[in-house]
Amino acid sequence: MQFGLTETQTTLKNTVRKFLGAECPLAEVRKQMETETAFDAPLWHKIAEQGWTGIIFPDEYGGFGMGMVEMAATLEEMGRALLPGPFSSTVLLAGSLLDAAASDSQKQKYLGAISRGEAKGTVALLEDSASWSPDAVQMKASGLTLTGRKMFVPDAAVADFILVAARLDGDLAIFLVPKNARGLRITNLPAMDATRKLYEVTFDNVAAELVAQGSHARKALDRALDIATVGLVAEMTGGMQRLLEITVEYAKTRKQFGRAIGEFQAVQHQCADMLVYTESSRSAAYYAAYAIQEGIPEARLAVSVAKAYASDAYREVGNRAIQVHGGMGFTWENDVHLFYRRAKASEVAYGDANFHRERVARLVVDAPQKQENPQGVLAANARE
């Protein structure tokens, strides 16, 4: 048994860290978040050159063909750097959805463009109800024409196409709408996390291309959301890690009563708690990535465990970080609030802790497996 990164995976993770350290320091993050779309074309180009926009996609569609653990390692570093812009919406949401739902020719065209860094995409799922369950989708398609409103669509203003969940003859269906489609209106929703912009997207008789319908669409959407959620939890872990590092550093250098405040147990114990939250999120994130990768039957459960935990943990790590920083932590100038804002945006993305706890309850309270063989640390994963 080996629960940890391989040498190759560690090398990849270090490469991403080094790359983002050089290309996207927090000063750069601040610059991008002040722009209208938080998108920087030269940086995007460099990321694509590394192959990361195609990281988990098959090489026949221009991808890197790597696994979910490699993806999680990459995303952890992106979260640690607080990388702004449309990476998650393009690669993990739109890319995974195309990969799971689209026809071969659609994949050649759209997924290939994402992998090569030539196109950005996003997914429009939520409506006024703001529910992350695909069951809550009400927007109706009339043939290949869409009318209605989508909410909280990430990075819509920079997306070259939008994948839209709607009802076609009562069935869930996925459509693709190019950015310049007639009748499409994209309006910014000013929000807490300025590093990733959110939009209201309205459709007024917009012509769309059908990608998938019925149970195929539902399965594909479930899978894309699972992958995006794992990526998000990995990102959140990276964010917690950075907050921990920043805070410990501050506690070592800031002096009061003639000594470093980190010498006081009231402060030290807050830092210890931050580490417990961070490491626990990390365990959950990588296990969920592994579970999807290996097709373990409990993969969805693992995803919900991870997202429920990390949603509370990132916020809590942020709470402690601000508190330890004292007055400095409450200033705009200090970087902690940038992560705190991201923590809140991440908490509510793809379902908050309550949403995922309910999903866990459905799996372990409503349908408890007969418990003759409770899972052990190892037994749960042992293939016989």
Add this chain to the structure above:
Amino acid sequence: MDLNLTPTELAFRDQLRSWLDANVPADWEKRRAEDEMAARFEFLRDWQKKVFQAGWAGIAWPKEFGGRGASLMEQVIFTEEMARAGAPPLANVLGLMLIGPTIIAFGTDAQKKRFLPSILSADEIWCQGFSEPNAGSDLANVRTEAKLDGDHYIVNGQKVWTSYGWAADWCALLTRSDPNSAKHKGLSYILVDMKSPGVEVRPLRQLTGESEFCELFFRDVRVPAANVLGQVGDGWNVALGTLMHERATLGAGMQVTFKRQFDRLVELSHATKRNGHTAAEDPVMRQKLAQSFIEIEIMRLNQMRAITRINQKGVPGPEGSIQKIFWTELNQRFQQIAAELLGPYVQLTKGSHAIDEGGWAYSFLRARGNTIEAGTSEIQRNIVGHFVLGLPKSY
């Protein structure tokens, strides 16, 4: 990442599992609730003898000392399978887990020959005399005195929180052999026969009502100088070796125990009424049950990572403190959720109306000890702060 067992590990597990299926006493859960402590202990001693005769006692010990030379993974599997089978604990748990390995690491040939076989067979039960009234979290403050007198040490002092003190034949005692020393220096680790004149054992009744542990009093107790384990004055390092062995694999068993309790609680949730429906249907209880599951599951995952790290580095590190903080606090939250779910019934400690023989009342109270025993949560956070995060030492 690869979370699968090797064929050898699977074979080990299956062999152990079938032995446990055939041999775990069926009436243990009931006995735990009903038996008097002394009778229960004899039952546990018999159980260990059975385990020993089948070759499963002290599996981590090297073969030459009667163990099985099991790998870390096999130790984890052992702990897990014992919990999974609902097997009783082994009577001489301190001897097997802590003191035996310390004797193997520091003992002379004569000491090994004298003490190890009877630890495995449970013919001699061991306790550990570390904590004192003024040396709890600050363990290095030990004052119990060992004064050399010819070829004997004269021991005077008091120990407290000594688990199994009332059942023990021997005690691994941390003493101050150099009266002019302070803190970590000048301590000696001495093996004391509990039947020696001058040893007095007083049971200490716990908040749960049991007397799991004791106070020990030593008045001019004569101990052969040959019973010092390791070097005279090096007791802190010898004791630390013991503490390092502690709990390297314990978490694996705890996780399975929690999961078994969780599964039972889910069963009860379908049979318990709340606000006009079952507790399993109550939105608030569902959230709480799910949160417990999530935390128990994350404990399992943290444990897997910790085992991987020990396998790579060879020794358990200060990261063990993260696990200790996590599982002890999770258990307290979990027991509270169980208590909420059971409502007024949780109070009942025995009798026909008590749920699961009052086991939930017991575990609710017992959980309070988790964040105190084997290093309080505060001490664990100090360790994490200083040794893991590199913050200045705070004490």
